[in-house]
Amino acid sequence: MNSKNSKARLLQGNEACMLGALYAGVEFFGGYPITPSTEIAEGMAREMPKRGGKFIQMEDEIASMAAIIGASNAGCKSMTATSGPGFSLMQENLGYAYMTETPCVVINVQRGGPSTGLPTKIGQGDTMQARWGTHGDYTSITVAPSSVEGCFYETVRAFNLAERFRTPIIVLLDEVLGHMREMMVIPEEGEIEVMKRHRPDVPSEWYRHFEITPSLVSPMASFGQGYRYNVSGLTHDQDGFPTAKPKEILDKLNKLRNKIVRYSDEIVKLRTEKMEDAHIAVFSYGTVARTAFQAVKMARERRIKVGAIQPLTIWPFPDEQLRDMLKNVRKVIVAELNMGQLVHEIRRIAPRHTEVIPLQRYDGNVMTPSEIFDKIREVVK
Amino acid sequence: MATDTLQSERIHHYLRPKKSFPNVWCAGCGNGIVMGALIRAIDHLGLDKDNVVVVSGIGCSSRMPVYLDFNTLHTTHGRALAFATGVKLAKPNLKVIVITGDGDALAIGGNHFIHACRRNIDITTILIDNKIYGMTGGQFAPTTPGGKIATTAPYGNYEKQFDPVQLAIGSGASYVARGTVYHVAPLERMIIGGIQKKGFALIDTISNCHTYYGRFNKEGDAVAMINDIKKQAVSVKMAATMSEDKLQGKFLTGVIHETDATEFCDEYQAMCERVLAKGGK
Numbered sequence: 182m183n184s185k186n187s188k189a190r191l192l193q194g195n196e197a198c199m200l201g202a203l204y205a206g207v208e209f210f211g212g213y214p215i216t217p218s219t220e221i222a223e224g225m226a227r228e229m230p231k232r233g234g235k236f237i238q239m240e241d242e243i244a245s246m247a248a249i250i251g252a253s254n255a256g257c258k259s260m261t262a263t264s265g266p267g268f269s270l271m272q273e274n275l276g277y278a279y280m281t282e283t284p285c286v287v288i289n290v291q292r293g294g295p296s297t298g299l300p301t302k303i304g305q306g307d308t309m310q311a312r313w314g315t316h317g318d319y320t321s322i323t324v325a326p327s328s329v330e331g332c333f334y335e336t337v338r339a340f341n342l343a344e345r346f347r348t349p350i351i352v353l354l355d356e357v358l359g360h361m362r363e364m365m366v367i368p369e370e371g372e373i374e375v376m377k378r379h380r381p382d383v384p385s386e387w388y389r390h391f392e393i394t395p396s397l398v399s400p401m402a403s404f405g406q407g408y409r410y411n412v413s414g415l416t417h418d419q420d421g422f423p424t425a426k427p428k429e430i431l432d433k434l435n436k437l438r439n440k441i442v443r444y445s446d447e448i449v450k451l452r453t454e455k456m457e458d459a460h461i462a463v464f465s466y467g468t469v470a471r472t473a474f475q476a477v478k479m480a481r482e483r484r485i486k487v488g489a490i491q492p493l494t495i496w497p498f499p500d501e502q503l504r505d506m507l508k509n510v511r512k513v514i515v516a517e518l519n520m521g522q523l524v525h526e527i528r529r530i531a532p533r534h535t536e537v538i539p540l541q542r543y544d545g546n547v548m549t550p551s552e553i554f555d556k557i558r559e560v561v562k
Numbered sequence: 563m564a565t566d567t568l569q570s571e572r573i574h575h576y577l578r579p580k581k582s583f584p585n586v587w588c589a590g591c592g593n594g595i596v597m598g599a600l601i602r603a604i605d606h607l608g609l610d611k612d613n614v615v616v617v618s619g620i621g622c623s624s625r626m627p628v629y630l631d632f633n634t635l636h637t638t639h640g641r642a643l644a645f646a647t648g649v650k651l652a653k654p655n656l657k658v659i660v661i662t663g664d665g666d667a668l669a670i671g672g673n674h675f676i677h678a679c680r681r682n683i684d685i686t687t688i689l690i691d692n693k694i695y696g697m698t699g700g701q702f703a704p705t706t707p708g709g710k711i712a713t714t715a716p717y718g719n720y721e722k723q724f725d726p727v728q729l730a731i732g733s734g735a736s737y738v739a740r741g742t743v744y745h746v747a748p749l750e751r752m753i754i755g756g757i758q759k760k761g762f763a764l765i766d767t768i769s770n771c772h773t774y775y776g777r778f779n780k781e782g783d784a785v786a787m788i789n790d791i792k793k794q795a796v797s798v799k800m801a802a803t804m805s806e807d808k809l810q811g812k813f814l815t816g817v818i819h820e821t822d823a824t825e826f827c828d829e830y831q832a833m834c835e836r837v838l839a840k841g842g843k
Contacts, residue, residue: 209652230834231842235651240677244644247637247674251617251648254635255656259648277638404633404649405656407612411582411628413636422581422628 188366194332194358198262198288199224200367201336205375207286208257209235211248213267216300217356218290221262242267246274246287253283254412256403258340262288264356265298265307268314275349276315277414279437282391282399284343284378286336288352290359291467293545302545303356305467305518311351312496320438322346322448323496325353327470329363334373335493341376342448346440347398353495355518357468357547381408389419393432397440441497450493451502455481459488461557462507464527465516466492469548473516476553487557495523500530507535512560516540516553536560575631576601576611582628590784592743592769593623596690597630599746600659603753614657617646619671621663622697622771623690640671643678646685654827657757660687664705665695668724672704675726679733679762683826686756686763689726692771700774711778726766731819736761738819742768744792745815755817761825768795768813 192200199221202210210225222238229236235252239245242263249259263271268289278285293299294306307314311323322342326335332354339350381388381400390410392399402408411421416433418424424433441448454474456462463473470491477489490506492499507513513535515524524539531537540556542548577583587593604614614632618624620639627634633656637645642660650658667675667689678685694712695701702712704724711718730738737759741749749767756763770776770787781787798816801809837843 209648211648230830230837233834235830237647237651239644239647240673243641244647244674244677247641247644248648248651250637251635251645251650252652253648254633255615255649255652257652259652273638274641403653404615404635405613405653409611409631409633411578411634411636413628414638415636420581 189364190367191362191364192329193220193360193362194329194354195220195290195360196224197329197332197365198336198352198354199228201333202260202286202340203228203232204333204367204373205337205340206258207234207260207340209249209252209259210261211237211239211245211252211259212261212263213239213242213245215242215264215267217292217359218262218264218288220359221288242270243274246271246278249285250274250278250281250283253285254404256405258284258344260286260288262290264290264292264300265294266296268307268310272315276317276319278349279315279319279321280414281412282347282401282437283349284347284401285349286339286343286352287349288336288354291353291355293543299545301356303468303518303547304543304545305355305469305522306543307353308495308517308519308522311353318434320441321351321496322348322441322494323351323353324450324493325466325495326493327358327467327491329361330365331493332358333365333367337373337375341374344376344378345398346444347378347401348441353467355467385409390421391417391419391433393419393436397436397443445497445499448494448497449499449502451499452491452493453506454489456488456490456506459486460509460511461485461487461561462510462513463487463489463516463553463557464513464523465489466495466523469516469518472548472550473553475550476557479550479554480557485557485561498526498530503527504530504532507532510535512536512538514538514540514553514556514560516548518548519543572605573598573601576604577629578631585629586625587622588773590770590772591622592692592788593626593690595743595746596623596688596749596767596769597626599750600688600753601630603750603757606750606754607757609657613655614659615646615649616659616661617642617649618661619663619666620697621666621695623661623663624666626661640666640669641674642666643671643674643685643687647678647681647683650683650685651827651830654684654831658685659757660685662687662689663696664689664691664693664726665703668704668726668729676729676733679730679735679764681826682734682736682761682823684760684762686753686765688753688765688767690767690769691726692769692775694771694775696771696774700778710775712774726764727814727818730762730764734762734823735764735819736821736823737763737817739764739817740766740768740813740815742791742795742815743770744788745795748815752817759820760828761823
């Protein structure tokens with residue numbers, strides 16, 4: 182056995198998320214038990230006390246979200262993990278985190294829905310909820326891995342994005358990915374970059390908690406550091422005090438959008454397979470993307486010019502990058518474990534000559550490679 | 563002595579006069595009286611402003627933190643204690659004070675309230691208890707007495723009430739007191755006692771909403787309502803000498819319950835030390 186293999190570990194997606202969060206320096210976990218995400222909370226309950234971190238099981242998911250926002254304002258890298266019903270309960274305070282520009286990470290291990298739905302089965306029904314779940318206008322970032330190793334790396338990336346842009350980041354998994362086991366090597370400390378929020382370097386009397394800086398991302402002080410700022414979910418000015426002035430309202434809302442839109446090149450991450458000469462593309466994320474890559478392999482063996490596109494960043498939606506990738510594509514199959522969510526995004530951005538073909542499954546089971554392969558064969562005719 | 567009148571400059575030391583005034587409260591509202599008592603209590607204790615975090619939910623009373631020159635977190639309806647729990651566990655050296663109302667703490671926030679009490683986490687909660695929803699225009703609350711008129715109880719309230727003091731005692735809080743906006747000096751002492759207490763402290767503070775509750779129920783203006791509060795209040799000491807008949811229509815004030823239960827963050831720290839002593843097993 183070589184040295185690399187000796188470091189390899191057999192891990193579950195949920196465990197890899199937990200280890201990714203620890204690698205990224207998580208200091209506070211607040212959560213509530215829910216299938217199929219519970220292993221993340223269980224891992225945190227074991228690991229945090231050994232590392233000077235904080236773990237708390239709150240009374241519900243509303244409180245979990247509240248606690249991690251409180252902890253983040255107290256200076257801690259904070260996170261929670263949940264599934265559909267809990268994700269719905271978190272929406273109120275998730276909106277508060279967007280509005281108050283509080284960095285934190287929320288992992289949603291998707292199950293079948295709606296409502297209590299299928300707690301132990303797979304689904305991708307929360308794709309749009311991750312973008313539009315809380316009320317009001319805002320722009321959000323969502324990342325989505327498709328392998329155990331990806332769970333680790335995307336969780337690290339989620340923390341980096343949260344700290345970099347002072348905003349909550351959603352990590353979308355699904356039940357199969359959360360519970361699936363694969364071998365992976367945990368990177369050494371320092372091997373991947375770990376970011377920390379910008380701290381103010383001005384005297385406290387000059388500090389503005391929501392300052393509109395040239396970069397649009399405001400430095401962030403913590404409670405107890407002498408800056409004594411106000412945080413409110415009410416629409417506020419740059420000092421954090423409630424405002425009803427149209428100019429200040431626009432400044433705030435535009436900042437929430439532009440601080441993400443301006444950096445979308447930095448945030449967007451896509452993976453492609455065999456797209457160079459593809460006339461047909463399969464677009465999918467998460468567990469479905471694994472299936473799609475396999476189906477593409479099967480179709481290529483039969484000399485069908487098909488490729489696959491997988492967004493690892495779902496929100497902001499990679500409009501420009503996809504427009505470019507679909508330039509020479511005649512047909513794009515959008516494979517999802519829901520009744521059609523990202524297919525509407527693809528329809529919105531697809532070139533006029535590209536036909537958009539939905540492929541959906543929502544019976545609580547994974548999509549098989551042969552289902553996608555059959556669809557490819559059907560549309561190639 | 564905490565009850566010494568503070569010079570106005572000294573009061574201003576704890577306010578954000580340039581940024582957040584004038585305040586949103588009606589003339590005669592008890593919220594300002596409570597805010598004054600809180601400032602004097604903090605001044606008396608000599609707390610460092612940088613280490614004080616004031617958290618609130620939604621409602622008239624929850625607008626208080628924005629006026630105060632501390633670390634302030636004005637959160638979502640009912641959730642102040644859940645946010646405050648995150649702040650306190652993250653940084654136990656910070657003094658965390660929650661300002662909430664009866665609707666905020668006991669209706670939408672009831673779950674967070676009982677669990678914060680149960681954990682006995684070191685948070686001092688001042689519940690400004692005016693028996694109605696003020697900010698939304700006078701709807702009945704879990705504290706509105708039977709028969710009273712509110713916009714959502716136009717024929718008289720037929721629901722039963724929560725007693726926040728009994729709720730807190732039953733849920734495990736280690737310091738439970740009731741004050742009023744008339745008895746300002748005792749209120750200051752209770753806030754001081756609550757902040758000094760290691761554990762969850764509730765100061766249920768009976769206040770007046772003459773704008774809605776008083777007007778709907780013909781209980782008069784702020785002065786009349788505060789006078790009624792004065793008449794109905796009986797200290798714990800006095801009550802011990804009174805017959806049950808005489809206590810009809812009265813409410814108890816003072817420190818009603820105090821114990822020395824262990825505190826949540828201390829327990830967490832002790833658990834971490836036990837785990838580390840065993841080599842992380």
